[in-house]
Amino acid sequence: MNKQQGNFFSDTLVMTKRSIVTILRNPLIFIPNLAISMFFLFVYEAGLSGIANLPAFEGANYLAFILPVSIVSAAIGGAGGAGQALVKDLDNGFFSRLLLTPSSRLAIVLGPIIAGMLQLVIQAGLIICVGFFLGLEVAGGALGVVVVLLLTLGWGLAFAGYSVGVALRAKNAQSAQAGTFIFFPLIFLSTTFVPYELIDAAWLKVAASINPVTYLFEAMRTVLIDGFTDTWPIVLGFLVIAGLCAITITFSAVSAKKAVSTD
């Protein structure tokens, strides 16, 4: 007889493929996500680029400074969509089917998480292209672009993991959406619009220094503006994001175990 446990990698692959197919068959959900993140890049650049003349920017190009914000905020649509996909699976009973297969619970949550991450990486790629079109110069060169995309990949996994975990706890679209509000403090209580030295309020300085997104911004900005002369912020960025991934993906896998068996 054919029944046997599939292996973890092939299960994850099969689950991811299914999630990608599902996303592609709903273009009305992902196309607006792509559009909105590019829109942010345009308005930030148009509205705020003047402040790059302040001495603290040391002549850096504001476009390179704000590009990471555009990429990180794209996650709310791209990677955040993973949570919405999960709510859909819970609603139509498909998630129970998945839980009834011998696949590991981690493989089950990794499908939508990886698909969400890929969506974010594609968004980031497009944002960078638009950036070049607006006159972006990357100090780190082609390798710099790759590093930015790798950081994006990590951020995508972390954020999608979080949104899947929240969806599994909340079990309905509204609460899952509410869960993504954590995103706002994450992105705005940081060095979002100006460098750390220019932040005035002491409380915001504290918030920014404990916010993992700050380290992500710093790593990306280092690559984009200074290249690889100082690698510590880049390494730190990767470490913080790796830690964040470990936490949120574990959270989602544990939530999957409890999703149906809660009472």
Place this chain on the structure above:
Amino acid sequence: MNGTIHVENIEKTFKGDVRAVRGVSFDVADGEFFAFLGPNGAGKSTTVQLLTTLLKPTSGKLEVAGYDVNKDPEKVRLSIGVALQETGIDPDLKGRELLEFQARLFGFSKKEAKKRAEELLELVGLTEDADRLSGKYSGGMRRRLDLAMTLVHQPKILFLDEPTTGLDPANRKAIWREIKRLNKEEGTTIFLTTQYLEEADQLADRISIINKGQIVATGTPAELKRTLGLDAIVLQFDEEEEAISAYDAVATDEYQTERVKNDVTILAENGTSILADVIRKLDERNLHPAQLNVKPPSLDDVFIQVTNEQKEGGLNE
């Protein structure tokens, strides 16, 4: 690999003190066809979810295919096929894709998965619709696809929670035939919940009736009918007033009498012996039923009787 189920004194209390299952015990033998009957809210689906690793019991012991459900859920999942009361289908995938997906997760290679999907599509009559999005299927088609997904890995034990709900008579018969074949020819153990008593009567080796989270009767269909069934005398009148007077005339403490609109039903252990008595009483009042039938016990009556009696006093096996 064995196809047995062993349940010992399981309880499931949901949040808010909803006691869905209160001390249920039963055994299902390898290759047996076991039916679980009960009114809405009796705890049938909860029991299925407990047995299939989807819910954790508040207390009690559960063994499926020889494995402890709590300790070895993975091994249990490999041995069972489950069609829940609500179908579990991703509407964005096509019928064929869903079956191949399911097969891959049960360790089939790509090629084997394709072949298995083809077989199953044929089996449930969805070959022509295989490449349409399942979200566009009718309710009955979705139900059949769901059953096909349940069978992908040729499970040793099948759990079917009201599998024929929403199917037209032809498709219902086809599904019955297949379930019967799996049971008889492949020796698959079947755990079936249903609202169609006829279904249980025809298919099941043994039936348990559950009410308010407790098993109130167990036996073969014949046993249940013999020990619990009552003959029914059904009087049908042209006018409702006549039926009301007839009800007044015949209702006594000796047997159960019910009236629904123009029909009066008398339930008694030995229908023919009281028939003369009933006719005499009707004659005295000059009441003439348009139709009079005496029916042997049906599983329906057993079901209604067992679940009603519990409302009043309580009846145990």
